[in-house]
Amino acid sequence: MTDPAFASRRAPAPALVADSPAAAPSPRRTRTLMLGGTPGVAEMVARGLARDENLDVDFRPHSLADYMTRADADLAGVELLVFEVRPGDDTDLAVIRELKRHFGDALQILGVTGDALTLATARNLMDAGVAEVIPLASTQPQMAQAAPLDDAPDMPATQGGNGHNGMILAVAGAAGGIGTTSFALNLATRLAARERKSTDPAPRVAVVDLDFQNGVLGASIDMTDGGAYLEMLQGQADPDQPFLDRALATYGPGGFDVMAAPVTLAPLDAMTPDLVARLLDTLRTAYDHVILDLPRALVDWVDAVLARADRFFILGDTSVHTVRQIRRMIDLYTDDHAALPVEVVMCREKKPGATHLREAEHFLGQPLATWLPRDDRAAGRARDHGQPLALAAPRSAVVRAMGPLTEAVRADFANTSRRRA
Ligand SMILES: Nc1ncnc2c1ncn2[C@@H]1O[C@H](COP(=O)(O)OP(=O)(O)OP(=O)(O)O)[C@@H](O)[C@H]1O
Ligand SMILES: [Mg+2]
Known part of the structure; x- marks a missing residue:
């Protein structure tokens, strides 16, 4: 969090990170949509959110702006939207403004980020309608360092050649x-x-x-x-x-x-x-x-x-x-x-x-x-x-x-x- 004053003026965020303790169960669960395009980060946040028994979490592996251009985008009934902030990319801001215009207070929007945000970026997000931006401990997805295929034997491409069947x-x-x-x-x-x-x-x-x-x-x-x-x-x-x-x-x-x-x-x-x-x-x-x-x-x-x-x-x-x-x-x-x-x-x-x-x-x-x-x-x-x-x-x-x-x-x-x- 870059500016605590901003955070204190807004509603507290639900437990977000994987090791946060789950909150006490409530009879009605908040319909939550998590959007994030970075493997590992988004997955971890979604897992963390799902542990909060107050939240009914759906996860889609897309950035906010990309998701909203999809034919299957569906925010009906969603009360909490959590998205992965992409610093330096402003396309999400316009989408947030539009969502706030459309849904008003019926939709809470939270940003999460693994990167350090500048104060200006955080302010822009909040001015657009994001309730809070929550930093995550940087996570390194296991597969990000997938081993390169070093010792693979050289095999010629066989297009149209022997063995081409299917x-x-x-x-x-x-x-x-x-x-x-x-x-x-x-x-x-x-x-x-x-x-x-x-x-x-x-x-x-x-x-x-x-x-x-x-x-x-x-x-x-x-x-x-x-x-x-x-x-x-x-x-x-x-x-x-x-x-x-x-x-x-x-x-x-x-x-x-x-x-x-x-x-x-x-x-x-x-x-x-x-x-x-x-x-x-x-x-x-x-x-x-x-x-x-x-x-x-x-x-x-x-x-x-x-x-x-x-x-x-x-x-x-x-x-x-x-x-x-x-x-x-x-x-x-x-x-x-x-x-x-x-x-x-x-x-x-x-x-x-x-x-x-x-x-x-x-x-x-x-x-x-x-x-x-x-x-x-x-x-x-x-x-x-x-x-x-x-x-x-x-x-x-x-x-x-x-x-x-x-x-x-x-x-x-x-x-x-x-x-x-
Ligand atoms: N002809 C159709 N009419 C209505 N709904 C359809 C039709 N074809 C697919 N769908 C529905 O649209 C949704 C998206 O379909 P699908 O996953 O095949 O799209 P995709 O292009 O592969 O998506 P992605 O970009 O995520 O890979 C699914 O819920 C599917 O059931
Ligand atoms: Mg597909």
């Missing part, structure tokens, strides 16, 4: 909460389903959560990593075939395998270009379709992914901001990978009329064939059942709209396999 299908969102992870799981479900009249064995399908800082993919279908993924990120396990046997588990109801994110938060740069390249090269020798749920953050290892991708799905919607972001992603990723087959999938929207469609296609330089409508009921059912939407609500318009895309991937795979046979 297709790599990369999936990335142009906006947070747009439905990327749901799409990856639905695609896996659809691809793993044996075609009705086919006598061929069911395709081997794997879904890999490369958005491992979020770790939502496994959690949404009740699957967790047994420790192998973390070992790989720490440089203690090579992504070879025996590793796949440990790191992937079969999701029975869907008939596909899942590599779920580690339980412990890991920084995105614990993955390296070499590591992801070797992981993908092993995966595609073992599976027919390897679906990758990519993080939104720009990471240096995404290049190694795109160099191997047979399809790159970018998910977005027609809001101006997102369309621009899709365009930027296409430009950025195809700059180095001119042959990368990009396919834009529009989410939570029905196909618009011809004029709008033409405009969007013209701006993106892409045909927009797939439009996945919004279906809150099916999405809710999927969440309640801990299943991919394609399993929980197979007749949903969302699933039907994925039909042509799935068939195109299947046909591509069949043609490639025939050519190689």
Whole structure:
């Protein structure tokens, strides 16, 4: 705390840090949302908050400003918002002012920070409407020093070469909460389903959560990593075939395998270009379709992914901001990978009329064939059942709209396999 005078004028903060004693239970718990983008720090605060029996804590791994731009942002009923202060970044201030304007005293806002704040920063936050800024003892997440992969043997990339068998299908969102992870799981479900009249064995399908800082993919279908993924990120396990046997588990109801994110938060740069390249090269020798749920953050290892991708799905919607972001992603990723087959999938929207469609296609330089409508009921059912939407609500318009895309991937795979046979 930089200015005790400020603190004393405001309501006392609840117990925040991990080792604070829990307060006496009260009959009604304060609905609390913790937002923080720094692994370790945010996690520790959320754990500490959850120990306070007066608080009913929800945690989202996003900065305040990022969270508020998300399609799934939801502050309804939240009484206490705790967010990680990002010194030097003013975007949160405008959001705080807006929230205070909207919710007034119904919403208390607290900032927490592991860094020393200047008095000016603290004052700005409080002027914007933050009740208090609470310093944390600096915490060093365990994984922040994930061991570099020193002794990894040099393995050549095998794109298109020996052993290339499966297709790599990369999936990335142009906006947070747009439905990327749901799409990856639905695609896996659809691809793993044996075609009705086919006598061929069911395709081997794997879904890999490369958005491992979020770790939502496994959690949404009740699957967790047994420790192998973390070992790989720490440089203690090579992504070879025996590793796949440990790191992937079969999701029975869907008939596909899942590599779920580690339980412990890991920084995105614990993955390296070499590591992801070797992981993908092993995966595609073992599976027919390897679906990758990519993080939104720009990471240096995404290049190694795109160099191997047979399809790159970018998910977005027609809001101006997102369309621009899709365009930027296409430009950025195809700059180095001119042959990368990009396919834009529009989410939570029905196909618009011809004029709008033409405009969007013209701006993106892409045909927009797939439009996945919004279906809150099916999405809710999927969440309640801990299943991919394609399993929980197979007749949903969302699933039907994925039909042509799935068939195109299947046909591509069949043609490639025939050519190689
Ligand atoms: N077509 C849809 N209609 C309505 N809700 C949907 C639809 N698709 C997904 N959702 C819901 O939207 C929320 C976010 O979905 P999801 O986790 O797949 O998004 P994401 O883009 O992967 O998010 P993140 O940026 O956190 O990775 C989930 O609650 C999901 O159930
Ligand atoms: Mg996701």
